[in-house]
Amino acid sequence: MKTYAHPELKEVQLASVMHALSDPCRIAIVSALLEKPNLACNELPTEVSKATLSHHMEVLRGAGLIETRVEGAKCLSSVREDEMEAHFPGVLALVARD
Amino acid sequence: MKTYAHPELKEVQLASVMHALSDPCRIAIVSALLEKPNLACNELPTEVSKATLSHHMEVLRGAGLIETRVEGAKCLSSVREDEMEAHFPGVLALVARD
DNA sequence: TGTGTTGTTCTATATTTCTCGAACAATAAC
């Protein structure tokens, strides 16, 4: 479908990460992807429309929290765990505990 | 001047904490208060107006990040370090590293 | 009492963000 842009984590601001995780819907998405990586959008625990979900995924991607790859007609997303832990240690643990 | 409301941290949502720290100005405030507690508003490193700063402090207070006490004509603020660490471990370290 | 300092509150504006429907593109399956 398209190619996704994934920023280098060293260029991501802490404020961007915090902002990405300031929405309960996005926290739920990251939490779900931590428990079960490589989920397609429609497998995520949200009630919002496709358009809104696509927006939330883009915010999470822009903050370096998740990465998305195309797999046929689907696009599977996962949390960038190792990189996030290296650049923003503890953030994912907070989400997982939530 | 007034009495400040400080929420119980167990009733604070992770999303609220993240939102409070999603603004570079507020990150700078918390960072400064971590280095030097009990600062008055005019001792904080910001360029915004009094009204805006007052708003930012209220957001930080509402998220349980800081506590403010009246001291004469000033109001001195500090980070609620122990409580934050107990309820949202690692958050303050991220701010301090920033 | 008057003056300066400190910070809040009110009001208003500009910006950002969230949300969705509709249209679209790409793949999959029949």
Added chain:
DNA sequence: GTTATTGTTCGAGAAATATAGAACAACACA
């Protein structure tokens, strides 16, 4: 090919947020 699935993009509306000026209240100090 036709149809269904998947997700993006566009356009627009609603809601939240950031910002500051002005008025105000409380305190300090001379």
